[in-house]
Amino acid sequence: xxxxxxxxxxxxxxxxxxxxxxxxxxxxxxxxxxxxxxxxxxxxxxxxxxxxxxxxxxxxxxxxxxxxxxxxxxxxxxxxxxxxxxxxxxxxxxxxxxxxxxxxxxxxxxxxxxxxxxxxxxxxxxxxxxxxxxxxxxxxxxxxxxxxxxxxxxxxxxxxxxxxxxxxxxxxxxxxxxxxxxxxxxxxxxxxxxxxxxxx
Amino acid sequence: xxxxxxxxxxxxxxxxxxxxxxxxxxxxxxxxxxxxxxxxxxxxxxxxxxxxxxxxxxxxxxxxxxxxxxxxxxxxxxxxxxxxxxxxxxxxxxxxxxxxxxxxxxxxxxxxxxxxxxxxxxxxxxxxxxxxxxxxxxxxxxxxxxxxxxxxxxxxxxxxxxxxxxxxxxxxxxxxxxxxxxxxxxxxxxxxxxxxxxxx
Amino acid sequence: xxxxxxxxxxxxxxxxxxxxxxxxxxxxxxxxxxxxxxxxxxxxxxxxxxxxxxxxxxxxxxxxxxxxxxxxxxxxxxxxxxxxxxxxxxxxxxxxxxxxxxxxxxxxxxxxxxxxxxxxxxxxxxxxxxxxxxxxxxxxxxxxxxxxxxxxxxxxxxxxxxxxxxxxxxxxxxxxxxxxxxxxxxxxxxxxxxxxxxxx
Amino acid sequence: xxxxxxxxxxxxxxxxxxxxxxxxxxxxxxxxxxxxxxxxxxxxxxxxxxxxxxxxxxxxxxxxxxxxxxxxxxxxxxxxxxxxxxxxxxxxxxxxxxxxxxxxxxxxxxxxxxxxxxxxxxxxxxxxxxxxxxxxxxxxxxxxxxxxxxxxxxxxxxxxxxxxxxxxxxxxxxxxxxxxxxxxxxxxxxxxxxxxxxxx
DNA sequence: ATATAACCGAGACGGTACGTCCCGTCTTCCA
DNA sequence: TGGAAGACGGGACGTACCGTCTCGGTTATAT
Numbered sequence: 001x002x003x004x005x006x007x008x009x010x011x012x013x014x015x016x017x018x019x020x021x022x023x024x025x026x027x028x029x030x031x032x033x034x035x036x037x038x039x040x041x042x043x044x045x046x047x048x049x050x051x052x053x054x055x056x057x058x059x060x061x062x063x064x065x066x067x068x069x070x071x072x073x074x075x076x077x078x079x080x081x082x083x084x085x086x087x088x089x090x091x092x093x094x095x096x097x098x099x100x101x102x103x104x105x106x107x108x109x110x111x112x113x114x115x116x117x118x119x120x121x122x123x124x125x126x127x128x129x130x131x132x133x134x135x136x137x138x139x140x141x142x143x144x145x146x147x148x149x150x151x152x153x154x155x156x157x158x159x160x161x162x163x164x165x166x167x168x169x170x171x172x173x174x175x176x177x178x179x180x181x182x183x184x185x186x187x188x189x190x191x192x193x194x195x196x197x198x199x200x
Numbered sequence: 201x202x203x204x205x206x207x208x209x210x211x212x213x214x215x216x217x218x219x220x221x222x223x224x225x226x227x228x229x230x231x232x233x234x235x236x237x238x239x240x241x242x243x244x245x246x247x248x249x250x251x252x253x254x255x256x257x258x259x260x261x262x263x264x265x266x267x268x269x270x271x272x273x274x275x276x277x278x279x280x281x282x283x284x285x286x287x288x289x290x291x292x293x294x295x296x297x298x299x300x301x302x303x304x305x306x307x308x309x310x311x312x313x314x315x316x317x318x319x320x321x322x323x324x325x326x327x328x329x330x331x332x333x334x335x336x337x338x339x340x341x342x343x344x345x346x347x348x349x350x351x352x353x354x355x356x357x358x359x360x361x362x363x364x365x366x367x368x369x370x371x372x373x374x375x376x377x378x379x380x381x382x383x384x385x386x387x388x389x390x391x392x393x394x395x396x397x398x399x400x
Numbered sequence: 401x402x403x404x405x406x407x408x409x410x411x412x413x414x415x416x417x418x419x420x421x422x423x424x425x426x427x428x429x430x431x432x433x434x435x436x437x438x439x440x441x442x443x444x445x446x447x448x449x450x451x452x453x454x455x456x457x458x459x460x461x462x463x464x465x466x467x468x469x470x471x472x473x474x475x476x477x478x479x480x481x482x483x484x485x486x487x488x489x490x491x492x493x494x495x496x497x498x499x500x501x502x503x504x505x506x507x508x509x510x511x512x513x514x515x516x517x518x519x520x521x522x523x524x525x526x527x528x529x530x531x532x533x534x535x536x537x538x539x540x541x542x543x544x545x546x547x548x549x550x551x552x553x554x555x556x557x558x559x560x561x562x563x564x565x566x567x568x569x570x571x572x573x574x575x576x577x578x579x580x581x582x583x584x585x586x587x588x589x590x591x592x593x594x595x596x597x598x599x600x
Numbered sequence: 601x602x603x604x605x606x607x608x609x610x611x612x613x614x615x616x617x618x619x620x621x622x623x624x625x626x627x628x629x630x631x632x633x634x635x636x637x638x639x640x641x642x643x644x645x646x647x648x649x650x651x652x653x654x655x656x657x658x659x660x661x662x663x664x665x666x667x668x669x670x671x672x673x674x675x676x677x678x679x680x681x682x683x684x685x686x687x688x689x690x691x692x693x694x695x696x697x698x699x700x701x702x703x704x705x706x707x708x709x710x711x712x713x714x715x716x717x718x719x720x721x722x723x724x725x726x727x728x729x730x731x732x733x734x735x736x737x738x739x740x741x742x743x744x745x746x747x748x749x750x751x752x753x754x755x756x757x758x759x760x761x762x763x764x765x766x767x768x769x770x771x772x773x774x775x776x777x778x779x780x781x782x783x784x785x786x787x788x789x790x791x792x793x794x795x796x797x798x799x800x
Numbered sequence: 801a802t803a804t805a806a807c808c809g810a811g812a813c814g815g816t817a818c819g820t821c822c823c824g825t826c827t828t829c830c831a
Numbered sequence: 832t833g834g835a836a837g838a839c840g841g842g843a844c845g846t847a848c849c850g851t852c853t854c855g856g857t858t859a860t861a862t
Contacts, residue, residue, distance in 0.1 A: 013833070034315045037822060048835045053824065084393075104314070110370055111311025114304070115234050121372070128371045149394050155374040156364065156383045157392055163363030164356065170310055170366070171328045172321070174355040183356045191391025192357055193284075194349050209810035210853045216813075237843060248814040253845065409836030410827045416839075434715050437817060448840040453819065484793075504714070510770055511711030514704070515634045521772070528771045549794050555774040556764065556783045557792055563763030564756065566770065570710055571728045572721070574755040583756045591791025592757055593684075594749050609806030610858045616808075637848060648809045653850065 012055070019045040020052055024066035029101060033108040036063055060112055064123055067105055077134050083142025088185045090135055091161050095181040098169040107169055132158065160188045212255070219245040220252055224266035229301060233308040236263050260312050264323055267305055268330075271297070277334050283342025288385045290335055291361050295381040298369040307369055332358065360388045412455070419445040420452055424466035429501060433508040436463055460512050464523055467505055468530075471497070477534050483542025488585045490535055491561050495581040498569040507569055532558065560588045612655070619645040620652055624666035629701060633708040636663055660712055664723055667705055671697070677734050683742025688785045690735055691761050695781040698769040707769055732758065760788045 023045035027036040038059050042049045056062045075097070078089040097103050106127065113123045135158055142148035148157075164184050168176045223245035227236040238259045242249045256262045275297070278289040297303050306327065313323045335358055342348035348357075364384050368376045423445035427436040438459045442449045456462045475497070478489040497503050506527065513523045535558055542548035548557075564584050568576045623645035627636040638659045642649045656662045675697070678689040697703050706727065713723045735758055742748035748757075764784050768776045 016834075032315055038824080039822075042835090042837095046835080048837080049824080050826085050836090051834055054833090058824080107314045111314040114307040114311040114370065115232060124371050124373070128373050132373070146394055148392055152387050152392060153380075153383050156380065156387055159364035159367055159374065160360060160384070160387060160392065163365070163367035164359035165363070166367045166370070167359055167363035170314065170370070171324050173324070173328050173332070174359065180353075180356065183353055184360070187352050187356055187360060187391075188388070189391055189393045191387075191389055191393075192348055192352060192360065193389045193391075194346055207810095208855070210812045210855095212812065213853095238845080239843070242814095246814085248816095249845080250815085250847085251813055254812080258845080259843095407836090408829070410829090410838045412838065413827090432715060438819080439817070442840095446840085448842090449819080450821080450841085451839055454838080458819080459817095507714045511714040514707045514711040514770065515632055524771050524773070528773050532773070546794055548792055552787050552792060553780075553783050556780065556787055559764035559767055559774065560760060560784070560787060560792065563765070563767035564759035565763070567759055567763035567766045570714065570766070570770070571724050573724065573728050573732070574759065580753075580756065583753055584760070587752050587756055587760060587791075588788070589791055589793045591787075591789050591793075592748055592752060592760065593789045593791075594746055609804075609860070611807080611860090613808070638850080639848075642810095646809080648811080649850080650810090650852080651808060654807090658850080659848095 013051075016045075016047045016051060017055065020047050020055075020062060021066045021069055023047075024062050025070050028063060028066060028105050033063055033105060033112065036066075038062075060109065060116070060123065063105075064109055064126065067102070067109060068126065070102060075131060075134065078138075079141070083138055083145065083147045084185070084189055086138040086142075087135075087161060087189075088182060090138065091165065091185050092178055092181045094131075094162060095165050095176050095178065098165055099176045103169060110170075135161070161185065216245075216247045216251060217255065220247050220255075220262060221266045221269050223247075224262050225270050228263060228266060228305050233260075233263055233305060233312065236266075238262075260309065260316070260323065263305070264309055264326065267302070267309060268326065270302060275331060275334065278338075279341070283338055283345065283347045284385070284389055286338040286342075287335075287361060287389075288382060290338065291365065291385050292378055292381045294331075294362060295365050295376050295378065298365055299376045303369060310370075335361070361385065416445075416447045416451060417455070420447050420455075420462060421466045421469055423447075424462050425470050428463060428466060428505050433460075433463055433505060433512065436466075438462075460509065460516070460523065463505070464509055464526065467502070467509060468526065470502060475531060475534065478538075479541070483538055483545065483547045484585070484589055486538040486542075487535075487561060487589075488582060490538065491565065491585050492578055492581045494531075494562060495565050495576050495578065498565055499576045503569060510570075535561070561585065613651075616645075616647045616651055617655065620647050620655075620662060621666045621669055623647075624662050625670050628663060628666060628705050633660075633663055633705060633712065636666075638662075660709070660716070660723065663705075664709055664726065667702070667709060668726065670702060675731060675734065678738075679741070683738055683745065683747045684785070684789055686738040686742075687735075687761060687789075688782060690738065691765065691785050692778055692781045694731075694762060695765050695776050695778065698765055699776045703769060710770075735761070761785065 020041060024036050024041050027040055027044065036059065038049055038052060041047075041059070041062065042052060052059075052062060056065070076089055076093045078086045080086055080089070098106065109123065109127065136154060139148065139154050139157055143150050161184060165176065165181070168174050168180070174180065220241060224236050224241050227240055227244065236259065238249055238252060241247075241259070241262065242252060252259075252262065256265070276289055276293040278286045280286055280289070298306065309323065309327065336354060339348065339354050339357055343350050361384060365376065365381070368374050368380070374380065420441060424436050424441050427440055427444065436459065438449055438452060441447075441459070441462065442452060452459075452462065456465070476489055476493040478486045480486055480489070498506065509523065509527065536554060539548065539554050539557055543550050561584060565576065565581070568574050568580070574580065620641060624636050624641050627640055627644065636659065638649055638652060641647075641659070641662065642652060652659075652662060656665070676689055676693045678686045680686055680689070698706065709723065709727065736754060739748065739754050739757055743750050761784060765776065765781070768774050768780070774780065
């Protein structure tokens with residue numbers, strides 16, 4: 001009932017919107033964020049620059065949306081009954097995503113946001129927070145089931161799993177494969193202290 | 201005994217080198233990486249653009265070196281006899297650094313490297329690896345003293361401490377203060393599993 | 401009927417074009433070709449460098465066009481009925497032009513073309529050939545009327561009049577005033593041989 | 601007896617001087633004046649830039665001297681007893697020279713002088729005036745022998761021969777070969793008026 | 801023979817202009 | 832009114848050449 005306002009004149013062209021996102025996505029995959037210049041997006045999509053800037057505030061917003069529309073069904077949302085197993089599956093999936101070509105684009109978007117505080121928060125909000133809800137649910141279930149500690153800040157807990165992945169994606173100082181993901185989960189759960197000797 | 205070669209010709213001007221780094225550092229602090237344009241660095245330092253490009257391949261290399269020369273004595277290197285305590289101090293220091301204005305620049309440099317694979321690896325190497333040696337020593341001491349597990353990949357261990365900090369610095373989804381640092385250390389050491397109930 | 405094509409998109413800005421030429425002409429008059437740098441033209445005209453380079457291949461093309469637009473109505477095109485008189489008037493006018501400040505710019509453009517064969521031919525074509533038609537007509541009329549010889553290569557004939565002027569403009573080894581112009585015409589018509597003693 | 605001052609210290613290195621001129625000449629022939637940059641001259645000759653600038657005020661002075669040292673024995677100085685014949689030979693030689701690759705360099709030097717009035721006069725003086733004496737002698741002999749008119753400004757007379765050559769060299773609007781040279785001489789001597797019908 | 805002054809190579813430096821690239825805004829005409 | 836086409840101002844980039852400068856080392860002459 002909100003958008004029931006009749007809106008005089010010609011409505012926004014949905015094909016144009018899709019063409020922009022498709023073209024941008026293609027350019028992102030081929031040459032990363034740097035290759036996705038507005039001119040090129042316009043040329044490839046057949047949509048004029050003016051139209052692009054009419055619907056997105058700047059080219060990063062376009063890239064962000066193009067990126068999000070590509071990682072739609074990527075992320076797993078497991079519920080095996082074991083928090084440890086759920087985390088293992090999720091962290092593995094995230095690692096795979098970060099290591100993929102699309103993950104590079106994620107890094108570049110995250111990077112770009114560092115210099116552009118205006119649009120950055122929204123960008124980060126949509127990129128990071130969206131995933132956050134899913135894994136938060138895993139955590140809560142684990143705590144409820146008595147598998148996980150209830151005296152830990154959930155944000156810290158989740159960062160213990162995903163921080164290392166982000167770090168490796170950006171700095172590339174160590175591998176970002178399935179073994180690494182599993183090790184992160186194992187150690188995060190059991191702790192680094194020597195006395196904490198127990199099974200995952 | 202290596203650099204005893206007389207080196208023909210006028211030697212590189214040390215004042216010029218320093219002026220460039222100082223000027224760049226100033227611009228970085230004032231307006232971030234975006235404000236540190238080559239023209240402005242040249243104007244502020246009194247060093248010509250040609251000279252700058254003679255000694256640094258591009259402006260990010262200048263910014264990187266200016267940045268490194270500013271964080272010289274920043275980082276603590278504790279050895280209290282307790283690995284837990286050492287990590288707490290180090291992680292606290294790192295968190296403080298990341299949260300500071302200079303930390304923002306670190307983020308931007310890390311960011312820039314995402315799109316520039318050529319110079320990126322060196323950049324990351326100098327930014328990340330340099331710190332890594334110090335904390336690795338803490339880890340090794342802890343393992344030797346029997347405080348820490350010896351069945352854990354040290355890279356994973358260290359990432360468990362610093363990954364969350366990097367993540368928060370870049371994404372800003374959660375605070376990056378002393379409390380957060382302490383909580384990260386505490387949880388990383390003791391683990392997230394319920395059965396791991398013990399003091400740090 | 402040729403330019404009836406509607407031409408999509410925003411049309412080229414005529415004010416911008418004129419502003420560039422005006423600014424360039426001003427700079428040319430003040431400091432010669434050397435003073436007419438692209439940056440200064442851009443600054444003075446208010447037209448961006450990118451736009452300038454969009455419409456002219458380099459700054460000499462701009463200078464050439466600015467120069468041509470200034471010497472529009474300068475050149476006389478006499479038809480007195482006497483070829484001798486016509487040439488006298490034309491050569492006088494040309495000498496005056498060469499000796500003027502604008503003439504200096506002509507010299508510099510001609511000069512620049514010597515090192516730049518790519519754009520040079522067009523440059524010379526527009527600078528030299530354009531004038532050539534007018535004086536060629538004088539020659540042809542004179543031949544038709546029986547005043548001038550019909551066994552002489554017209555190109556040589558014209559060069560006999562104008563070559564000396566160009567030579568003096570560039571080398572400056574002798575004056576380039578009205579008397580010199582008249583003398584050139586007189587001698588070119590009557591020849592240097594002693595036996596050729598007759599009135600102009 | 602003027603330069604008998606003993607001059608303490610090491611004298612100027614003649615090999616260095618020659619190396620500079622040779623290197624510069626080579627570069628001039630290969631790529632014209634534009635290719636003869638000071639750095640390249642220094643590199644090719646093995647003489648340092650400082651030394652070059654110690655002995656020549658700027659690079660055009662070097663190019664000029666290198667050029668002059670190459671056109672030493674080029675120019676004919678005929679004395680056949682006939683002024684017409686002498687001029688024909690001289691003008692032919694000059695045309696050949698102007699049309700040659702070295703002639704291109706002459707054009708470029710002449711050109712460069714247009715924007716640099718400081719050093720220009722000397723440059724022109726040495727390039728143009730030096731040749732002028734030889735042909736002036738031909739003229740004077742012709743007048744004395746009664747072959748040529750004595751009521752003509754000699755400067756105008758000479759320019760009638762050489763002006764067209766310079767013009768064609770710079771503008772390239774017409775050929776610059778032996779036929780053209782001969783035609784210039786023929787017409788200059790006999791004049792363009794119809795009544796002046798006689799053999800050279 | 802030794803001092804000393806001028807030389808010379810190498811090459812770093814400040815300055816100035818170049819031409820290119822991309823961004824985000826604008827203007828014009830068409831559907 | 833939406834949109835395609837594309838021109839425009841702004842501003843940074845990295846390169847090239849000029850002419851000056853500072854090193855350390857060399858060489859001819861004057862004492």
